[in-house]
Amino acid sequence: MPAHRRVSATLLRCANCSTWADSGMSGHTLRLATRASAQATTQAQMAADALMTAHPGLTVELVFVDTLGDQRTDVPLHTMGGQGVFVKEVQHAVLRGDADFAAHSAKDLPSIVAEGLQLAAFTERRDARDALIGARLEQLPLGATLATGSVRRRAQMTQVRPDLQFIELRGNITTRLTKVPEGGALVMAIAALQILGLTDRIAEPLPLDMFVPSPGQGCVALECRADDVATAALLAAIDHPETRAAVSLERAFLAELGTGCSLPVAAHCIGDQLTGFLSSSSANLHVTKSGGRGGGPAAVSQTVTVSGSGDERLVQAAALARSLQTELEG
Structure with a gap:
């Protein structure tokens, strides 16, 4: 299991950032920046385990970073600028040298790669579909309440059920699962439930043709500094070409x-x-x-x-x- 530590978003640049002078991994440690939520931590651990399996002798340490999106759970995401609110502080930790690379849910990344960084790996995609929790669509009564903070999900659901009413949904996965409206349902990404072993809560997976996912949904992206050739080479071992091709489009x-x-x-x-x-x-x-x-x-x-x-x-x-x-x- 990777080691864990937390860093402040205001830490100064690390004085001795990791470099790789040879191909031997024994005794070498990479620091992986991630959010501290259960989903983010679990998917980061999975990436770390895959990387350590690909490079025997390598150690990966998790570095936890709080993001604006984690701190402001009382504010709708679309009013905070949408994409980037869950990744900027994590990216800054890599740029400062507090971590060697970062793990992100690919759907949270802005479409333009941040200056000074590169997307070194896309891990194999999980189920990209959304799902209803609490009730199937056909079970929802006229005017039922659907909880989702996503304007995309609201727009798509409105095409199918214009009678539905919407309320905001924020918080970590476990918290969201406690917020099923009375007589209604909530919408979540299946991949997030897969990561945490909570797919038994799914009432109905939503078809891809009617409920098209966010770009990158279901994939974890690994990002390192643009000039860190050695770390990028290590991350390439767990890059999934088919997922990279799809998510890039x-x-x-x-x-x-x-x-x-x-x-x-x-x-x-x-x-x-x-x-x-x-x-x-x-x-x-x-x-x-x-x-x-x-x-x-x-x-x-x-x-x-x-x-x-x-x-x-x-x-x-x-x-x-x-x-x-x-x-x-x-």
């Missing part, structure tokens, strides 16, 4: 829009099939590329087949984002 879609979770945006790739979803904040109907109503659709989605080189596929992902944005603004 999803991130390219998001980057083209220039938005995070402050707008209802979703993208998910399986193999060569990339699905994008984009909605206005007041979406109340669901349309596809076949057309809309009343002067422009409130939400648009489309699945395209991407092909060619890696760079060509990224261009196609960006083109899909532009196409959906044009139609939404119709």
